[in-house]
Amino acid sequence: MTRVLITGRNGQLGQELAATPPAGMELRALDRASLDITSETSVTEAVGALRPDWIVNTAAYTAVDQAEQAREQAFAANQTGATYLAQAAERAGARLIQISTDYVFDGTLGRPARPDDPTRPINVYGASKRGGEESVLEILGDRALVLRTAWVYSATGQNFLNSMLRLMAERESLTVVEDQIGTPTSTKGLARVIFAAIQSEVHGIHHWTDAGVASWFDFAVAIHARAWLGGLLSRPCRIRPIASSEYPTRAPRPPDSRLDKSSLRSILGDPGEAWPDALDQVFARIGK
Numbered sequence: 289m290t291r292v293l294i295t296g297r298n299g300q301l302g303q304e305l306a307a308t309p310p311a312g313m314e315l316r317a318l319d320r321a322s323l324d325i326t327s328e329t330s331v332t333e334a335v336g337a338l339r340p341d342w343i344v345n346t347a348a349y350t351a352v353d354q355a356e357q358a359r360e361q362a363f364a365a366n367q368t369g370a371t372y373l374a375q376a377a378e379r380a381g382a383r384l385i386q387i388s389t390d391y392v393f394d395g396t397l398g399r400p401a402r403p404d405d406p407t408r409p410i411n412v413y414g415a416s417k418r419g420g421e422e423s424v425l426e427i428l429g430d431r432a433l434v435l436r437t438a439w440v441y442s443a444t445g446q447n448f449l450n451s452m453l454r455l456m457a458e459r460e461s462l463t464v465v466e467d468q469i470g471t472p473t474s475t476k477g478l479a480r481v482i483f484a485a486i487q488s489e490v491h492g493i494h495h496w497t498d499a500g501v502a503s504w505f506d507f508a509v510a511i512h513a514r515a516w517l518g519g520l521l522s523r524p525c526r527i528r529p530i531a532s533s534e535y536p537t538r539a540p541r542p543p544d545s546r547l548d549k550s551s552l553r554s555i556l557g558d559p560g561e562a563w564p565d566a567l568d569q570v571f572a573r574i575g576k
């Protein structure tokens with residue numbers, strides 16, 4: 289049995305991992321109350337008690353806009369927390385998967401970012417996540433996997449899908465940014481790949497999202513079509529595309545969040561699922 293410790297049990301990805309343990313793995317998923325990654329003592333005790341073979345760190349400060357004014361908290365979780373986990377993994381002889389983000393890039397390459405492209409975060413959240421990546425790789429070397437993903441959603445999390453469903457139910461029309469592109473990524477596919485990466489002992493830096501490309505506007509239109517056809521809305525909602533300049537946010541966003549997945553696809557022999565198909569599957573779970 290491979291023992292796997294998962295942090296951030298109540299987050300979108302933490303919940304999905306905890307719900308889908310593959311055969312041959314013994315999972316322990318801990319929420320913040322049981323394992324606060326910003327506390328060295330808490331990390332040392334949890335890792336010491338569970339003696340995991342692998343740690344999957346899904347815990348993070350993920351409030352991207354709030355992070356601009358909460359720099360210390362963002363770095364405490366995303367850099368220092370990752371450092372404590374890597375140090376504890378090193379002492380326990382465990383491997384670590386650090387979940388990271390497309391926000392370590394500025395999104396100006398004009399093509400999907402490759403794992404070895406130079407990073408250049410443009411907001412505090414991205415800088416703090418990059419800090420975590422650097423620490424983990426420095427401490428654990430090839431016993432670490434930094435897995436960058438983007439635009440993560442699930443049926444139950446706080447995410448774009450659920451924000452859209454709420455707004456579509458409340459309003460007759462909605463404006464959504466059209467000039468930021470990426471790939472919506474269901475936690476289901478991401479969890480499958482994380483477990484496969486454990487089984488194949490993948491290390492280094494790799495990227496994973498579902499397959500294909502969309503703008504936030506495209507994603508909203510796809511959500512609306514499914515919500516309307518599925519009877520989740522009492523009347524249709526008109527979706528209008530706008531430019532990012534018409535929707536200012538405290539934290540700047542990269543215009544292009546596409547990630548090049550080829551390295552992990554070839555190691556795992558998994559091309560990933562088209563994002564609209566993954567969205568269909570999530571809709572099948574909504575309300576169940």
Ligand SMILES: NC(=O)c1ccc[n+]([C@@H]2O[C@H](COP(=O)([O-])OP(=O)(O)OC[C@H]3O[C@@H](n4cnc5c(N)ncnc54)[C@H](OP(=O)(O)O)[C@@H]3O)[C@@H](O)[C@H]2O)c1
Nearest residue numbers: 296298299300301320324325347348350389437438439440
């Ligand atoms: N969501 C995205 O679009 C996206 C995109 C790219 C990368 N990622 C990365 O993917 C990973 C999973 O994201 P997600 O969407 O599942 O995030 P999420 O739903 O926001 O969940 C994050 C979890 O981390 C927990 N947490 C925060 N600080 C903690 C601490 N000090 N100790 C222990 N737990 C703590 C939170 O606990 P509470 O429930 O108590 O607040 C929450 O349950 C993160 O590393 C994130 O940076 C996410």
